[in-house]
Amino acid sequence: MPPPRPRAWPTVLLAVGLLLTGCANPSVGSADDDPKAPVTLKFWHGWSEPSEVKAIDKSIERFEKLHRNIDVVATGNVNDATVNQALRAGGDKAPDVVSSFTTNNVGQYCDSGMWADLDPFLKKSGLDKKKLFPNTLLEYTQYQGTQCALPLLADAFGLYYNKDAFAKAGITRPPRTMSEFRKAAAKLTQREGRHVKRAGYMPNFRLYQNSPDRMFAQWGPRYFDAHGKAQLAKEPRTRQFFRTMRQLTDAQGGYGALERLRQSFGDEMSKQSGFMTGKLAMHLDGEWRGLMLKEAKPDFDWGVAPLPVPDKQADTYGRGFLTGTVAGIAHSSKHQNAAWELLRFLTTDTDQVVSFANAIHNVPSTNAALNSPDLDADPAFRTFLRIAKNPHSQALPPSTTGGQYVTALQDFAYSVESGKEGDLDAGLRALDRQIDADTVQAEN
The missing domain is CATH 3.40.190.10 (Periplasmic binding protein-like II)
Incomplete structure (x- = not known):
């Protein structure tokens, strides 16, 4: 699409x-x-x-x-x-x-x-x-x-990667687990002083297609319980997800440095986008991007692989959003x-x-x-x-509120990654209450 x-x-x-x-x-x-x-x-x-x-x-x-x-x-x-x-x-x-x-x-x-x-x-x-x-x-x-x-x-969403950058960094294949992902991202990151010139992978949720639900799918979470109640606070994979995203960020210089780099990118659809200009070595995107890359002819070789999965779910590798x-x-x-x-x-x-x-x-x-x-x-x-x-691939569950719960998760994720959400557990409980209140309003 x-x-x-x-x-x-x-x-x-x-x-x-x-x-x-x-x-x-x-x-x-x-x-x-x-x-x-x-x-x-x-x-x-x-x-x-x-x-x-x-x-x-x-x-x-x-x-x-x-x-x-x-x-x-x-x-x-x-x-x-x-x-x-x-x-x-x-x-x-x-x-x-x-x-x-x-x-x-x-x-x-x-x-x-x-x-x-x-x-x-x-x-x-x-x-x-x-x-x-x-x-x-x-x-x-x-x-x-x-x-x-x-x-x-x-x-379907997967991982686009710069093969030339991988070769120079001595990385022989795309990462398959989140621990491999973090190590590869850190190895691919290039810095000049406190500034990041190239990110191995940018987890910032405001970047292009990086809506948090897309990477979260790699954990296979359940958003709602059997009664339709939000359960992101009770779902242990939610904390694992945010912890992993934080680790990815810290391994590459921190949120502020990555955010400054993100703001230097051109439009997602232009030749000045982060991946096209070589400022991103790995990038989450959909299948349509391959055709656009072929037409744009970037000055590096690129490949595609499934996104990595949590280490304890290595047998689900190949899944995606x-x-x-x-x-x-x-x-x-x-x-x-x-x-x-x-x-x-x-x-x-x-x-x-x-x-x-x-x-x-x-x-x-x-x-x-x-x-x-x-x-x-x-x-x-x-x-x-x-x-x-892949039988483990995941889509968002339908809701009578439409995309409201996804938007609520996005807003919450912005606060978490920027450090504004000091208490993750309390924030997740509040997020669940907000989603449930929106559902009640929609049903009435």
Whole structure:
């Protein structure tokens, strides 16, 4: 997917606000339509880059050749807030099929009823969702038993590393455990006096894709208990995570020195970014970065590997954080059966999923597509395919508050890394109370 998705917190928060105010009773559509009758469907999506729009348009062309009676009118560059406003209003101008670049709001889509329950459509079509989709992707498209979305390509996160810097430092392979990670980061760090000129790895949570939940996934944490209560304070892996991040920071000169270096970086998407300019020897990022690096042609050799894992979980090496685009049917659509034909094609047709994944360099989202011989054979891309297939890989659990609990974790992580959070245990307990209070407010 395009890199802007992971950075789109203002859009996510706006979407949360819209969902929490007056959307409990969405407009009612109909699943009584004849999918073979002539119809025009409105499909809203978030892709905006020319190559991406071209790829989704070609997907629609393939669908229309198979379904001559269905005309699809696609509208791109649409964010969650706009979709939610349209679905709340209903009417003829609202979309029939919708997609979102974030999994964070799935809990709200399902809980509010704005996205239709897809289990009846899957059953009617004889599709076994547990065989179709990897379990992790299936989990982030449902909430409390309601399957209101399906995966539409995925993103996996791994470790990009500068092979030239590794060779000069005498490091023969990417680190696999957190202790190896810390040692490699320290060895790769270059200093001039008190200033860091190159970081082996920058753990600062404000850096590009470094939202804390992405590295935290390497521990395999549980955010909520069986009753939906936040349990970050009770989860021992939370403390292990923050302790490891602190150790990584201290091994390379401390938070202040790394933060000064971070502020010297150019935009994430530019040739002046930290990794492109050689100021970062290792960097957390998604599968799309490989294609961008190929096109940019940096003056060093680079490689990709899974992110390291905690030493006591060495057998889970190969795991990573997963997220992706999700798609569903608007509950207000009066053409839900026809809409299902489009959604089914986009999300379950193996040839379509493989073609789309190759076109925009994203991870395919079905088991069959992940194992297709027609996938891009690029070694870097294949690394992310293995991460996506790893049974220990983790996505964020859906919540009725959308991305609020992730934002709360981010804010807390900023305070911890900068030293403003003096008592980690007390801070985690307060964080849990905040998340639980937000959940109660959302449910009421």
